[in-house]
Amino acid sequence: MKDDPTAPPARTRPVTLATVARHAQVHVSTASRALSETPSGVGADTIRRVRELAAVLGYRRDVGAAGLRTGSSRLIGVLVPRLTDLVLASIYESVDAAASAAGYGTVVANTLDDPEHRRVRLDAMLSRRIDGVIIGDSHNGDSAALELRERGVPYVLVMRTLEGHLSVSTDDYKGGRLAAEHLLELGHRRVGVISGDQLASTGRERTLGFRRTFEAAGYPVPDAYTVESAFSTPSGAIAGAALMRLPEPPTAIFAVHDLLALGAMGALRDAGRRVGTDVALIGYNDLDLAATLPVPLTSIRSDLARMGSLSVDALLAQFSGGTPHSTLLPPELVVRATTSPPAS
Template sequence: MPPARSRPVTLATVARHAQVHVSTASRALSEAPSGVGPDTVRRVRELAAVLGYRRDVGAAGLRTGNSRLIGVLVPRLTDLVLASIYESIDAAASAAGYGTVVANTLDDPEHRRVRLDALLSRRIDAVIIGDSHSGDSAGLELRDRGVPYVLVMRTLEGHPSVSTDDYHGGRLAAEHLLDLGHHRVGVICGDQLASTGRERTLGFRRTFEAAGYPIPDAYSIDSGFSTPSGAEAGTELMRLAEPPTAIFAVHDLLALGAMGAIRDAGRQVGEDVALIGYNDLDLAATLPVPLTSIRSDLAAMGSQSVDALLRALNGEVPRSVLLPPELVIRATTPRPSA
């Protein structure tokens, strides 16, 4: 005979072990517990975890009229930055009793339109937008429909967002290269319609300009955010009559592509050409020549975007958050030789 299935742990079981009423246990396990002391909330949640209790999200949705789903729009989940942020979003949403539905938009307005319609047809409760561009209307449409939303990683004026202070991050990269004595530098700028590309580039270029070393436009290359884009832009920089002694790439994947271009030009990263990336992905520290990078707290971005949505679902107005960037120095930015 097949082994008997164990019965699922019920809310009443958790309440009995915690020695509280069932309604108290239910409130303690909700995403925004009210009328329950913090010690009780902690005790109930710890017991629920030990006992293996799982909230019946579907049943909760039927009672409240909500789907208990958060939609997440990303350009591509193959982008390691967005994948890391989404992992944090999903964990934070799950802890609050929500599921997530992710949609790849390919950074294309028409594709985004179709994906957003599909999410709204599922009656999602809120949306996190990770692919915003200048001129996007997705946030305005969601606002008109009364669907709470927040931007993550990228920003748009007038819309709530959780991101890194990218202008300051670009400035940190510039100050580091200036301190090392680099004056002829190149920038791989990413997409200038995305705030990440625009603000990082702007902070970098303005810092060099203020120091008396304005960067000529030929040394500032617009691109996508992929490794092949970095290789193409890096090749263009290395083919200049006077190639840069240092390159700032506004994404670690762009820096990875630039590494190949520097190699193909017969130069060595970290010896002949300094290189700085952005986001400090795990791969940055493990490359054959470990990459100097500007660190973004990707996990905090994801979790705080969920926190902002939960506040919005409770009737509060979410406020934008700018997380501080951090310069992480490794082997790709040595002091130039005389």
């Protein structure tokens, strides 16, 4: 009888660990250790032989079953304000890649920078027995990091910092200083700041570094020229418009986030001012869009990809019993067309 070509293919049984061990001529426990991410007590030649045979035979390690045996979910939770924020999206992309390379999955949750949302999202993550948490939305007064510490759940803050907690971030105070030094060198003396959320270290430290540098140079920035805001393009437009309504508008603006700078561009346009000619403008983070705007944006670069991968490294170190230290990555000034000397 001929085979029916329309019949579904016969199901093949999955290759088991015992099959791999038999072909490698080793005990099943030896094969298991050789295929683990941290093999111990197995020679290098055996590890190579077992792994090569596993690949040839099509064996796939059951990470879920391994998790049940070890008490590990192989999941890392990531808390972010909004994944629509290009900065957090860039960091999360590198977090996910680094976690995947280490054999972990990620679970991401938007907290909307709201304590109650954060509480609900964190509780949901903990119910899934995640192995650790990367916190990208920390604020002064937040309790999430303290709660994780009390529960014994490994965690690390990324991008933002809190005193006494492990973090991976950019030296934002220095970044603010670099922005101020650049404007001072160009001859600007009356400047404005769109300062973001001052409960977040990113807004606070960038603003502080900028204002202290101007003050040390003999040109303190008045409070009226510092406008607090959310980290969004509409907030940047509102803050930029407020600065342009001052009796003596600033000749330059430092926005502590590129999206704020983007909003400020719209406000300057609406006020009849040309960016980079009438008013200088500096952003922060150097997102990809900064170089492609009609007037390319001067910005302070943060290495977002490295920030994300280092935060995963910090968690993995904790998983293996290590005690990693906080990391401050160096910022870099990237000069483009939006900064020039004050208009005469």
